[in-house]
Amino acid sequence: MIDCLCLAIIGLAWGLAVGGGLVAFITVLGIVPRLADLTKTANRLINYEAAVITGAIAGALVSLLEPRFGLANFFVVFIGLGCGIFIGLLAAALTEVLNVFPILAKRVGLEGKTHTLLWAIVLGKVIGSLYHWIFFVRLGSL
Amino acid sequence: MEKKVYIRLRSRHWSALYDTLHLRDIAQVITEGIAEAEITRLPVCKLTKKDRTIRVIDAMEIVRLLQKIYCDVDVQVIGPIQTIVYIQSKRKRAHPFLFAAVWLLLFIGAGLAVMNFHEDVSMQGVHIKIHEAITGRKVERPLWLQIPYSVGLGLGMLLFFNHVFKKRINEEPSPMEVEMFNYQENMDRYISVNENEAWKNND
Known part of the structure; x- marks a missing residue:
């Protein structure tokens, strides 16, 4: 009984730390305010918070309990797209990507061409990702 | 009537080498008791090779210049206290x-x-x-x-x-x-x- 209680306390503490870290991570990157800005729904920010929290809990449950919903392939496409958009926002929000541009533009004299360079990064990510899933993963298993 | 000049420097200005900068290039000016056109046409400095790519013009330079020409002028600087002049050479765009x-x-x-x-x-x-x-x-x-x-x-x-x-x-x-x-x-x-x-x- 006492060891179960101990485990529960450790689990709770663990979850608190990880949950705090996750929220801090998403806050630092500023993805939520960015999306709210883009869609002019800053007044609904509290709902977005709730969405992040319920999403995190749902993710935790799926990864721990391993449920099987048995839905059609169709849903997988939507979830994949959603995952991708979120990771894309994450990748774009990492300041390293942003800091490269002003320096490149100044040093190499490419001011006004930053949009084209942005496309290089976007296409690089998409094609790199496709290559990874379609070919690279199979190379590893050979 | 008292002579008064209000000056607001621009924070940046792009210019070519050997250009002579006039006050109107680097600042907005409002005057009292002096013709505005006369003030804005004043040459402030000439860009030389020595400046290389950047020349900073401090508000104090402008005040000193104006006081030298009009001895009883009251100069008020509003906003940025210096203008950064970026000197663009004839370098072509990136290859x-x-x-x-x-x-x-x-x-x-x-x-x-x-x-x-x-x-x-x-x-x-x-x-x-x-x-x-x-x-x-x-x-x-x-x-x-x-x-x-x-x-x-x-x-x-x-x-x-x-x-x-x-x-x-x-x-x-x-x-x-x-x-x-x-x-x-x-x-x-x-x-x-x-x-x-x-x-x-x-x-």
């Missing part, structure tokens, strides 16, 4: 080959970075798990999930940089434009302290 090289570098680098990221967080395993949770079938390569994921990755980045909604829903600047602005501001701040002759002479 197309150079541009292509940078483009390819970014393209390959971005692709490599995303592959490293996927390996780092075991994305393949997560995708197999998600696929199994939703459809109930375990597959080795859940491409139905992964190809939309890859497309979404690009969409998310474009969304972040405000490419999708630009000029349609809002006119707010993209984070990249903000970042470029911040970079320029920081450079200006550094230059205004380190390249300012007015401070160098006093040290």
Whole structure:
């Protein structure tokens, strides 16, 4: 009984730390305010918070309990797209990507061409990702 | 009547080598008791080879100049206390080959970075798990999930940089434009302290 209680306390503490870290991570990157800005729904920010929290809990449950919903392939496409958009926002929000541009533009004299360079990064990510899933993963298993 | 001059310096000005800068180039001026046109036409400085690429004009230089010409003038400086003059040489735009090289570098680098990221967080395993949770079938390569994921990755980045909604829903600047602005501001701040002759002479 006492060891179960101990485990529960450790689990709770663990979850608190990880949950705090996750929220801090998403806050630092500023993805939520960015999306709210883009869609002019800053007044609904509290709902977005709730969405992040319920999403995190749902993710935790799926990864721990391993449920099987048995839905059609169709849903997988939507979830994949959603995952991708979120990771894309994450990748774009990492300041390293942003800091490269002003320096490149100044040093190499490419001011006004930053949009084209942005496309290089976007296409690089998409094609790199496709290559990874379609070919690279199979190379590893050979 | 008392002579009064209000001066608001521009924070930056772009100019060519050997240009003579007049007050109207680098400042907005309002006058009392003196003709405005007369003041704005005053030459402030001539850009020389010695200035290299940057010349900082301090507000004190302007005040000194005006007081030398009109001895009983009251000069009020409003806003920025120096103008940074960027001297543009006749250097041509970046070579197309150079541009292509940078483009390819970014393209390959971005692709490599995303592959490293996927390996780092075991994305393949997560995708197999998600696929199994939703459809109930375990597959080795859940491409139905992964190809939309890859497309979404690009969409998310474009969304972040405000490419999708630009000029349609809002006119707010993209984070990249903000970042470029911040970079320029920081450079200006550094230059205004380190390249300012007015401070160098006093040290």
